[in-house]
Amino acid sequence: MGGGATRLYGTLTQTLGSSPLPLPPSHQPADTNLDPDFCQGSSGCPPDRVELLRQCKEALSDRPSRFHRTFVHLSDGDSAPSSPIRVMQWNILAQALGEGLDSFVQCPLEALSWARRKYLILEEVLTYRPHILCLQEVDHYYDTFQPVLAGLGYSSNFCPKPWSPCLDVEGNNGPDGCALFFDQSRFELLDNMSLRLSAMRIPTNQVAVVTMLRCRSTGRYVCVAVTHLKARSGWEWLRSAQGSDLLRQLQTLVQKHGSGPADDPTADIPLLICGDFNAVPNEEVYRRFTASPLGLESAYKKLSQDGLTEPEYTTWKIRPTGECCTTLDYIWYSQDSLRVDAVLDMPTEEQIGPNRLPSFSYPSDHLSLVCDFHFKEKE
Template identity: 35%
Template structure:
């Protein structure tokens, strides 16, 4: 049933003229035993449709990639491609669509919206965004569930951020053991690091009061990098949590990115423009033409054979300096790629580029790790993880794109619940 639906979605993508989804490797950590009952968990901020456009527009993303006709296909295609038993989603403002699509292939869904969703401020919105949990009914039994409202000091102030807690047991197990799944979405943007710390403290305390030492999985877009205080709160909570995607790297560090986007403004208005590759080519052609003209002028002004030779020598020196600088930059880039280090949002690049039409574009590129799957350490065994796409596969326009419908990458892991 799921494979048939996935085949139909792939055909629809072909009909829309879309490329294949971003290629991503599967990283097998250990082989499962013959009688292991695997729990495959997906974590994904799907990008609310209402928030895909506006003042913080994805300026290098083709306009077609942001159309709902395209995204509605690609979102479900990505989920069914990964075949998760549990799906944790954030920024869901099209819950009716997700319910209709996923129920066809055996999923049941839970949803809790933000209290003051920014989607409601967008014209022609489809309702508030929020968090959702979907699960396959033939594999899992839903024992209970609860909505999560997050409060922070002073005075237990109610936040706009929310979550869901669901308790499951596996159906094909002789002695099923209950386990818990949480999905949440913490406050976004730089400058709110302390608020995210307080939200993480409240969340972990709230979950601890309800599950104690029982096994728990916490998924979410935490909107903060591993260097932020919230990360230490999660690690040091009574829940004894560990981030499963640290297993993806040899040094057990978080991956270099889970989101990679370019946002900006065009002539004071948000507008989708041509891809950065095309802009760079045009700018390069203009610069090359101007340089040739200057060179011709210098030659025309040069007098005598000695002056001509001196000019040639200076030009050769200039070219040699440019070549050395290009080699230096290439070496720096290779070193950065080897280390797989990512600049924080406080180090985001501000760039101004010129388009074919002469408009000027101020863009901000953000590449960071802010999405996580946390597990009760010692309660689960991780068998495998979905790897990240390479930078060259993501492309210069970054995310979202025609090959991927969100600015966040999905995280997927195979787990075994220990006895």
């Protein structure tokens, strides 16, 4: 390593060497209760989808209109399947960071309040109704997302960061982390795990949630991962190392479970890897995923005319340091086993508006990515 990388490595070792391990996914803080806004009557149960949409509409009655986003349907001559698998990837912006550390200078404080944002976030999820939902910067898992989405038929797993910057914000709701939800009517849970990503065998502060699922309608297996890599310029080498560690662990997992004959549902288990990589498309970690022996492709390249180019942006915000408009978020998939049927397009600059994100009409500085997939027929 060069001198700069050596200093960074030393800093990493000192900073993370004594960090606590992530909380077990089953751990729920003792003082956490369901958000009272989402309780129904004396039962204390979360609302169903119809009631939840009604609550969102009522709570957001004074907000500007939502972005109008449409699905771009892809066709290579085959008819689209009747029941695609819908996957949603989204960094929802941790509440403590939005109000405390991220300094969105053009966003009114009222638009950053949890009282408003929670409805915007849930409305976005309910609008697209994904079968698989991958979220980053989740700091209201136990009191909001887990109980509310469980009431809608989702099972989930959550892994907090070992050290979350949310904890430095007064009045925080606990650490942020990654969460993976799946529709139990569509998938059966086979296995799940939480990973603390490493760099050069040193545990880092970034995590991933990995879930092995079986599709109830086809019997096919799919391995889904959600992650959030290290942010900021100067840490490109760390993101690359974290990405390599995740790829290595996923390859070991699918090889372990996918060693059966061709007609076995565990053979050639496809991967879906969603995340905020904090990396632009010309960064090393992106190239590592593209060149991986796992045969991965980025779904949102399908929006481009040549099928080779990522969108211009998945995040667009204004901070004291200036305006940031770039692509950091991805849905990677196994192109030999899965096919992309549709991709949700990006809002235009005009729709986003001059003050950028977040805003009264949108709760995060990152845009949600939504894709429809189906399993390719085995040869």
